[in-house]
Amino acid sequence: MTATVLAACAGLIFCGGIWAVGILGCTAARKRYRLRPRSPLATAAPTSAPGVSILRPLKGLDTNLYENLESTFAQEYPNFEILLSAADENDQALPVARELIAKYPQVNCRILVGEEVVGVNPKVNNLIRSYREAAHDILWVIDSNVTVHSGTLARSVDALVGPPNATKRIALVHHVPFAVVTENKIGSRIEEAFLNTNHAKMYIAINTAAVDSCVMGKSNLYRRSDLERVNGSLKPIPPNGVQPGPCGLQAFGRFLAEDNMIAGALWHELGDRHDLSCDVARNIVGNMSLSDYILRRARWIRVRKHMVLAPTLVEPFTESVVLSLILSWSLKTLFGISPWISIVAHFAAWIYVDLDVYASLAGHPLPAEQRWSFMAAWAARELLALPIFLFAIFGSEVIWRGRRYTILRNGEVARAEQSRSWFQRLRQPKNYDPINTEL
Template sequence: MALNTWTATCAVFFTWYTFVVFISLLGVWGIYQRTKRVESLGKASEIEGDPIPVTILRPLKGIDPLLYDCLRSSFVQSYPFELIFCLASADDPAYQVVQQLLAEFPNTDAKVLVGDESYGPNPKVNNLTKGFKAAKHDLLWVLDSNVWVSPNTLGRAVRHFADPKVGLVHHVPIAVALGHGSGSRLEEMYLLTSHSKFYTGINELGIAPCVTGKSNLYRRSDLDRATSSLFGEGMQKFALYISEDHLIAEALWSTGLRTRLANEQAIQPIADATAQAYIDRRVRWIRVRKHMVVAATLVEPTTEVLLSGLIGAWTAGNLWFGGFSWLWLVIHVILWCSIDYLNFHNFTCFANISGQNRPFFTRQYFSPDHSMCGKPRKLTDWLPTWVGRELLALPIWIKSMCGSRIEWRNRPFKIRRDLVAEEITN
């Protein structure tokens, strides 16, 4: 009886291990399919029927790395749009960057809205609400200020709304480290390996909403309906929460609409940062998520190379090899690392970005050491950052689970069990 229980336990854990590996490989395959080439169909003139008008909303606060390039990417979209920049104050240094772009593109339907409304502790939602109400068009593209997108991104994303079941279209967020800072390299590694493959894999399955808010398209009317709001008031309902992106996706999902992952990426250039800054950022978002997606947060360590490898070596070894299999663990780590290396360079090849007038950080295999651009990073340069990120994953998770306080935009918050962000004022 005890032997049967032990075998059944091993079988359950091995099934989970197999599922984790499957999602990982599904994500890597999905990324390869999205990044291997430029789509032939993308311009507005190539989309069947009349183009669906879109309002682009870009919330701004402060100066992000290469802000001019990121904001400029909105002006050169090859699809009809209205563009609204949202700021809390005209004294914000980003205001001058916007004015420079408005002067550079005088014939673009673009404007800036300034106002410091407050509906809750989330400054991004407070900032967006005025644009949400003022937008001419029902279909909105909420695009973070620190993100660059290729010129055909909007045209290709809008095509997904031809399916009446689609309520939200989003893009994989990736980062490009502009310098050699350990924190920026760790963030880049995390987004181009672990995060991207599981993010894509879960979206390929389509069993639950898995959305980050870097680049999201949805209809204002759908969000108003999902939140039982009056015209244009759907956004402000999320000002109480830090994780408005996931909650918006859940609200739309609850009405029967589904999310769709587009082929392009939301590319964020990141300046030098310390390893501590990377750790603090990861702790912050795990603490935000742990009351929101409890099960996914609890099993997150089992999706990293070491713990998943130990589970595989223990269960497979006991089921078939008479004990823990070190050979299984070694092969697992080597294959996992190799796949991450390939996945990293599927992104940094930027094969799905066309055009000559593209910023330097989207050149093929961009590296902070510009002499290395044009060819994949050497394994000896890439591997230490990969190992460091994997070794940090479990300690970061443990620290995250042991508290509820976060620092966001230099303001302290406590995340309550009902997901509301409560600012700490004392």
Template sequence: MESLDLFLFGLAIFIFSGWCFNTFIHLLSIFYAKWKLHKQHSETETKDLPGISILKPLVGIDPNLFENLESFFTMKYPSFELLFCIQDEMDASRMIVQSLINKYPAVDAKMFLGGKNVGINPKVNNIAIGYEAAKYDLILISDSGIKMSEDTLVDMATHMTQKVGLVHQMPYACPRRGLHSSFEKVYFGSQHAKMYLSADILRINCATGMSCLMRKAVLDEAGGMKEFGQYLAEDFFMAQAFIDRGWRVKMCSRLAQQNSGTYSITHLQQRLCRWMKLRNAMVPATIFWEPISLCFTLGLMNAWAVSYMLDLSPMSYLLVHTLLWFLLDYTLIKVLENGAVPFSKIDFLVCWCLNEFSYPFLILQSHWDPKIHWRGRNFKLKWGGVVEELYTKQTV
């Protein structure tokens, strides 16, 4: 009996230590975000910045596509080119790109049609021709749903110092209408933001491919687009290629403003579930650590631990823990907004609770169905992150 008590006491200390570490990371992320994000750049910093080739993979038309693409034409940067990559020659996005090229003739912009089959990843296949045609040593891969502020390129380029090989933006979301927009902001501004900020502090590979600036020479050394076409999470493996070669991966101070015109809570949760499946295959440790790092999971575990060690009420402790976590998340999203949150505190509470309660079920779903559905195609994910496409048999 004494050995059991000793084991339970040791387990309680271990859980409480994990809670203290998680809370420390939460606080550290807030202070780091306050120091890191929204920095202003002087005019002297823009001098002698290297040229950048921007690859824009496009598939179909989004309600906000024109607005998003136009933000790249109006960026203030000494020298850059826009390389629009369109897989299907009949894709309607071609008309939008051409209209913007006509509207901004002074901007160096080109279209590449048809793509090139270098692997199983549709995005990599789409940008392969544009990648080969890029004339600058720095490559920015940017998704069609990203809206850029005019100084974003300057910010990313100034972070590309001598020992840095890859600079990425932390995902966030533009303000849009409806509760589903608020839910998106709450997720990317709390749970997701904490993960990205802490990863940048601890130098853990957590780069995002939705807006990522890289040294082309290093990518070529790693095998170019053909090497990364075998993965769906090509961004993770690109970042790892830089890390393996001794380069640093850094997050810049401008947020990646996702501005898709098609958005909903269901759509976001499908994305989150797909990302979980990829994380589980690439970094199996997340299968264990992600569930226990959630607010209510960790709170329940620590409520037992504290009550066992100190004879406190578990329910009272759980309420205090939840309130503290809620306040820290609200503080973090205010830092990301650099001011007032663009929705009411009631909306934040509703979205925060919905996210915290639904996320464990998404984790279970990611294990229940290992297949990945992306861009109208189905893939089977293997350990290590390699995928193979699943083809549906056609009957006549």
């Protein structure tokens, strides 16, 4: 058997493995999200339901902010409080928060203003006071650009508590993001197509297989008592043990992807597991240009590169374009099948699976009036995946919320000095200093 035939066999096996992951994500989405029963906790007495503190960090006027925040006020759950935090007393989100507090006087809600700097991550700095002042052990940390169904909290607590005969304790419950576009911008449309198809498919598949931690921080439930035992070192500790040194939320202020690190710490340090409830975190996507989308995707590729290098390097080979080339070459080499036939068949099946995942999460098929615009954005996302990866993999600096960071080897971040590109430095005259004054 020649080396070419062996390579073709390996390529065919690899493609089969990626397709198996995709089918797993599709079937798991059908089982989990097409039926969302009401939890008994929705109508339970306050004394019989575990207390939950809902922590929502605020930063400016996010798209659909009023409805996003209102969705937590309207939760069908008998025992919860809401803590809304903002770093600046002049933050534009605060009048919206006060209006909702006046509208729902029966809901226990407080506003905390002023951050406590415990690291370079501004979200952690914003949350730390709410984290410490929360009245309950179960915390639901949910971003301000997310809206949820009224039954989400009850179903999520069901998943966190779990059945009494469970073999593994659940330490964190999270929700798959589902993008909702409010503005017809090209970047927003591509982000919608990405989150609602390929990202959701792979996210659900990885969490169904449960081979390792894979969590996004849009909407997560966990226990403060668990977080107070871990510090992000990912080193296992004995039962009832505590990591040495600072633990708790403040220990994760040194990471940009604090959500992923918290989930990894609960998984690897405590030996517990995660679960997805049957709800989605409806991520409201506002005005996102094409460059915004590219920089957003590049940012998280660079973060993952320094946290999980091997899986990040494999990512391009799991995308539809590269995979179709591998598959078509393998089938041509082994069976003489025309590459055009295999590429067309591959993309037809890939689109079918992606749209099926969309239907499971949305609760309905893709609307006919959105079909062509959605498919155009889907195609753009698939074609951009490899160029964005190549752009992102050769760099370690990212910009997040207007601040520049350098990603370190262990996944931590440090504030980066403002630097100019090589093109700006090339154009800089050598014989005098630049004048910053506008003429």
